[in-house]
Amino acid sequence: MKDENQLLNVSNLQTHFFTENGTVPSVDGVSFQVNKGELVAIVGESGSGKSVTSLSIMGLVEDPGKIVGGDIMFEDKNLATYTNKQMRKIRGNDIAMIFQEPLTSLNPVFTIGNQLREAILQHQNVDKATAKKMSIDMLTQVGIPRADKVYNSFPHSLSGGMRQRVMIAMSLSCNPKLLIADEPTTALDVTIQAQILELMKDLVKKMDTAIILITHDLGVVAELVDRVIVMYAGQVVEQSDVFTLFKDPKHPYTKGLLDSTPKIQDLNEELISIKGTVPTPANMPEGCRFHPRCPHAMDHCISHEPQLETMENGREVRCWLFDEEVMEHERQKSGNEGTPQK
Amino acid sequence: MSQQVTPEPIPEPPVEPTPESKRRLKKSSPITRWAKLLLKSKTGTVGLFIVLVVFIVGIFADQLAPFGVNEQNYANMLAPPSWAEGGTSEHFLGTDNLGRDILSRIIYGTTISLLVGIFSVVVAGVLGMAAGLFSGYYGGWLDTITMRLVDAFLSIPNILFILVILSVLNPGILTLIFAIGVTNWVIYARLIRGEVLSVKEREYVKAAKSIGTKNMTIIRRHILPNVFSTFIVISTLSVATTIILEASLSFLGMGVQPPDVSWGYMLADGRDYLATNWWLATFPGLAITITVLGIIFLGDWLRDVLDPRSQGR
Amino acid sequence: MKRFLIQRLLQLIPVLIIMTFIVFSLVYVAGDPVALMLPEEASPEDVARVQESLGLNEPFYVQYGIFLTNAVQGDFGQSYRYNQDAMSIVLERVPATMELAIASMIFATIIAIPMGIWSATRRNTFIDLFITGSSVLGKAMPNFWLGIMFILILAVNTQIFPVSGRGTFMHVVLPAITLGTAVAAEMTRLTRSNMIEILQQDYVRTAKAKGVSNGIVTYKHSFRNALIPVVTIMALQTSTLVGGAIVTEQVFAWPGIGQLLVQAVNARDMAIVQAAVFLIALLVIFINFIADVLYRLLDPRIKY
Ligand SMILES: Nc1ncnc2c1ncn2[C@@H]1O[C@H](COP(=O)(O)OP(=O)(O)O)[C@@H](O)[C@H]1O
Ligand code: SF4
Ligand SMILES: [Mg+2]
Numbered sequence: 001m002k003d004e005n006q007l008l009n010v011s012n013l014q015t016h017f018f019t020e021n022g023t024v025p026s027v028d029g030v031s032f033q034v035n036k037g038e039l040v041a042i043v044g045e046s047g048s049g050k051s052v053t054s055l056s057i058m059g060l061v062e063d064p065g066k067i068v069g070g071d072i073m074f075e076d077k078n079l080a081t082y083t084n085k086q087m088r089k090i091r092g093n094d095i096a097m098i099f100q101e102p103l104t105s106l107n108p109v110f111t112i113g114n115q116l117r118e119a120i121l122q123h124q125n126v127d128k129a130t131a132k133k134m135s136i137d138m139l140t141q142v143g144i145p146r147a148d149k150v151y152n153s154f155p156h157s158l159s160g161g162m163r164q165r166v167m168i169a170m171s172l173s174c175n176p177k178l179l180i181a182d183e184p185t186t187a188l189d190v191t192i193q194a195q196i197l198e199l200m201k202d203l204v205k206k207m208d209t210a211i212i213l214i215t216h217d218l219g220v221v222a223e224l225v226d227r228v229i230v231m232y233a234g235q236v237v238e239q240s241d242v243f244t245l246f247k248d249p250k251h252p253y254t255k256g257l258l259d260s261t262p263k264i265q266d267l268n269e270e271l272i273s274i275k276g277t278v279p280t281p282a283n284m285p286e287g288c289r290f291h292p293r294c295p296h297a298m299d300h301c302i303s304h305e306p307q308l309e310t311m312e313n314g315r316e317v318r319c320w321l322f323d324e325e326v327m328e329h330e331r332q333k334s335g336n337e338g339t340p341q342k
Numbered sequence: 343m344s345q346q347v348t349p350e351p352i353p354e355p356p357v358e359p360t361p362e363s364k365r366r367l368k369k370s371s372p373i374t375r376w377a378k379l380l381l382k383s384k385t386g387t388v389g390l391f392i393v394l395v396v397f398i399v400g401i402f403a404d405q406l407a408p409f410g411v412n413e414q415n416y417a418n419m420l421a422p423p424s425w426a427e428g429g430t431s432e433h434f435l436g437t438d439n440l441g442r443d444i445l446s447r448i449i450y451g452t453t454i455s456l457l458v459g460i461f462s463v464v465v466a467g468v469l470g471m472a473a474g475l476f477s478g479y480y481g482g483w484l485d486t487i488t489m490r491l492v493d494a495f496l497s498i499p500n501i502l503f504i505l506v507i508l509s510v511l512n513p514g515i516l517t518l519i520f521a522i523g524v525t526n527w528v529i530y531a532r533l534i535r536g537e538v539l540s541v542k543e544r545e546y547v548k549a550a551k552s553i554g555t556k557n558m559t560i561i562r563r564h565i566l567p568n569v570f571s572t573f574i575v576i577s578t579l580s581v582a583t584t585i586i587l588e589a590s591l592s593f594l595g596m597g598v599q600p601p602d603v604s605w606g607y608m609l610a611d612g613r614d615y616l617a618t619n620w621w622l623a624t625f626p627g628l629a630i631t632i633t634v635l636g637i638i639f640l641g642d643w644l645r646d647v648l649d650p651r652s653q654g655r
Numbered sequence: 656m657k658r659f660l661i662q663r664l665l666q667l668i669p670v671l672i673i674m675t676f677i678v679f680s681l682v683y684v685a686g687d688p689v690a691l692m693l694p695e696e697a698s699p700e701d702v703a704r705v706q707e708s709l710g711l712n713e714p715f716y717v718q719y720g721i722f723l724t725n726a727v728q729g730d731f732g733q734s735y736r737y738n739q740d741a742m743s744i745v746l747e748r749v750p751a752t753m754e755l756a757i758a759s760m761i762f763a764t765i766i767a768i769p770m771g772i773w774s775a776t777r778r779n780t781f782i783d784l785f786i787t788g789s790s791v792l793g794k795a796m797p798n799f800w801l802g803i804m805f806i807l808i809l810a811v812n813t814q815i816f817p818v819s820g821r822g823t824f825m826h827v828v829l830p831a832i833t834l835g836t837a838v839a840a841e842m843t844r845l846t847r848s849n850m851i852e853i854l855q856q857d858y859v860r861t862a863k864a865k866g867v868s869n870g871i872v873t874y875k876h877s878f879r880n881a882l883i884p885v886v887t888i889m890a891l892q893t894s895t896l897v898g899g900a901i902v903t904e905q906v907f908a909w910p911g912i913g914q915l916l917v918q919a920v921n922a923r924d925m926a927i928v929q930a931a932v933f934l935i936a937l938l939v940i941f942i943n944f945i946a947d948v949l950y951r952l953l954d955p956r957i958k959y
Contacts, residue, residue: 063778090866099857109953122867167861499893499894501901587898
């Protein structure tokens with residue numbers, strides 16, 4: 001059953017936060033796979049659980065959060081059961097991560113070089129001089145001019161874009177098998193966003209590193225990744241290869257996301273955005289979590305939670321509209337109302 | 343890449359959902375709300391309890407003390423506490439070298455501690471508030487001079503100024519209140535001035551000014567209410583430090599003078615009998631520690647309630 | 656850096672002037688020191704002659720000018736009790752006070768920094784509760800009482816340490832702990848709150864994402880940043896330290912400036928009061944200056 005090509009298999013992951021005001025199920029049964037060298041995007045509005053999912057894979061969920069269920073199979077290891085000590089051998093070495101805020105993600109009191117070589121010294125059996133050479137080489141690869149000078153400078157002397165390049169250099173310095181980039185360009189301005197994404201794509205292709213690119217912006221992913229996972233309210237709602245997803249989105253939420261992304265071919269179409277906001281885990285709706293905002297919501301959706309169902313060519317959707325039995329029942333009940341408009 | 347329009351505004355949702363309980367609290371009257379917040383904090387409750395007890399003891403010292411402050415019992419000099427070996431039943435905490443009841447002296451000492459603690463804070467508060475308000479509000483040379491003075495006071499330990507004052511004036515309760523008051527005003531002056539500078543720039547204050555409201559009215563109506571909570575918190579915590587300061591100075595023989603009694607003075611007395619009669623020095627110190635602890639607890643709680651920014655610090 | 660140093664030094668001038676002015680005017684207001692200086696049977700002519708020689712007949716501002724000129728040269732006049740130059744008497748006491756201050760600072764740092772870090776990394780556990788509780792208690796206990804209790808338990812009852820005086824290492828232990836406790840309490844609290852704030856920073860998460868050990872995360876990445884405000888706090892604690900030292904020296908009969916100052920105040924020996932106050936103030940200002948420079952060296956973000 002296990003695919004030779006498979007690198008990461010997250011199944012039924014549940015990460016909850018145990019706060020003073022009750023349990024917050026931020027990630028509630030998330031499953032997806034990533035193949036070796038594959039470029040995957042996780043998309044969803046803020047608060048849908050993307051960051052918590054990625055931190056769970058890294059074993060970096062902070063108190064009061066905890067992985068309470070599910071498996072994270074990385075190659076043949078189940079990271080969900082790993083201790084912090086075991087995870088340290090994986091982090092920065094096999095799986096690396098880049099964060100959203102380049103301005104605050106580097107330690108202000110140490111030089112770039114100091115922080116860069118730290119990962120190399122940690123995971124590779126090299127001396128300081130070699131680590132320095134490798135670091136400067138990495139800095140050059142991510143397009144930083146005068147890398148040997150930057151090596152000795154402090155983070156505050158670099159711009160946001162440059163710091164994010166440093167973060168990329170740092171994360172790729174140990175040649176990881178998987179790179180998780182959590183909204184790596186959200187904090188940067190538009191022209192620099194494109195450069196950084198291009199750079200990341202080139203590098204991971206060259207190094208044969210798989211990538212999970214996390215974003216709330218579907219527009220970013222079209223040109224970049226092979227496959228898209230759409231998350232909503234702590235769950236995966238749709239999963240498909242990027243081409244099919246853009247051509248024929250199934251889940252009403254995905255459609256909403258796409259409609260709010262401007263496309264060149266239909267400029268005359270009005271830009272629609274999804275009404276309402278992501279529910280907080282504290283007031284999660286019954287039934288389908290999307291139903292209060294869904295234009296196609298049916299009576300059935302209000303009380304019954306849909307499951308993630310596999311459809312043709314491996315794509316997955318969590319929506320009653322694609323359940324024959326339910327649809328049949330709905331049609332009988334109320335004529336043609338509530339039928340999906342494709 | 344084209345211009346992106348995101349489906350929803352980016353701001354992340356609040357990490358912790360607003361608890362239902364807090365929302366409910368907002369609707370009730372301020373006093374019930376405070377009471378509820380107080381009971382939620384264990385240390386706050388303990389602090390309030392201690393402070394209440396200390397106040398009652400301080401106010402009703404005459405009624406509560408079993409013996410007079412300087413009443414001597416020659417038959418029972420240096421008697422151990424009643425519950426210790428060799429103690430006499432009438433002296434719960436024992437007696438000192440002159441046969442005076444230690445419990446009674448601690449009770450009378452409470453009054454003195456509170457008097458010095460509160461009044462020197464009042465003196466410092468009034469002086470500092472006036473200096474901070476005027477220098478912040480009017481600015482100019484008044485501000486420059488005040489702030490230079492504040493810098494000087496802050497860069498030198500205030501105990502030095504107090505010692506200089508105490509070396510030229512006759513020691514006693516009033517001198518103590520004066521000396522502590524005129525050295526501690528700077529803390530208030532600086533904080534109040536900062537607050538005034540930020541309040542001054544707000545629209546409603548500018549508006550009041552533009553329609554010709556008198557300066558004093560603006561200060562009273564718009565600035566005082568805004569600095570009030572900061573003022574209360576610093577004052578509460580200052581009472582704690584002042585009580586320790588008074589005890590220290592009295593311990594050194596420069597503070598409260600006999601026949602008045604002070605916890606610090608009792609400690610200085612007890613020090614000489616340490617080898618043989620431990621209770622003389624032990625209980626006054628306990629009284630100071632418990633009182634100060636209570637005030638700190640209460641002050642920290644007040645800070646959390648009045649200034650949500652500082653929560654959990 | 657050079658410009659900063661010069662600027663910072665220039666800022667000290669008004670502080671010093673105001674300080675000397677306050678000290679001087681208080682003593683001026685206090686009135687005639689001659690009565691204390693001369694024996695009771697001195698004739699009015701003698702008094703007048705001494706007043707003349709001390710410049711006591713000049714107007715206030717002239718006297719202040721003389722005082723300032725002399726102060727700069729370390730001349731605060733004669734102590735009437737010792738019949739000696741006041742400043743030299745004060746200077747004799749400096750080593751003892753320094754010994755006590757340094758020992759207590761070492762004690763405070765050794766206790767406070769690990770405790771602060773420990774409770775920050777184990778937030779809301781029993782350890783954290785215990786450490787925060789102790790630090791509040793350390794602040795609430797007057798240090799002279801603490802010192803007396805130490806003497807009672809460890810010197811009188813068990814005779815592990817000497818009761819008072821200066822000399823051996825054993826002599827300095829109790830005074831240093833007594834004096835260091837309040838400082839340690841404040842330092843623990845601040846280290847803890849700084850650490851808690853810093854442990855939530857993005858760069859700490861970045862460090863963890865690199866797979867480095869907990870030790871490197873805590874001590875290299877977090878503590879180094881938490882240290883920056885702690886340095887300022889240590890400097891601010893010199894005020895607590897000075898106040899505490901004056902009392903502690905009295906408790907343990909420690910022959911330092913504090914003890915001398917207390918005796919001088921009680922005996923109205925104004926020359927010594929002025930000399931001691933001036934010297935202590937100068938030291939505190941100097942320490943704060945050093946801390947300011949150190950702060951800048953520790954934080955590369957501050958540019959000059
Ligand atoms: N430390 C925490 N304590 C409590 N809830 C948290 C914490 N961190 C995240 N959450 C909750 O988890 C949910 C998902 O957050 P996140 O993964 O950051 O969303 P995304 O990255 O998709 O914007 C949010 O509703 C948030 O409130
Ligand atoms: S299940 Fe129903 S409510 Fe949920 S997305 Fe599908 S149609 Fe909308
Ligand atoms: Mg996120």
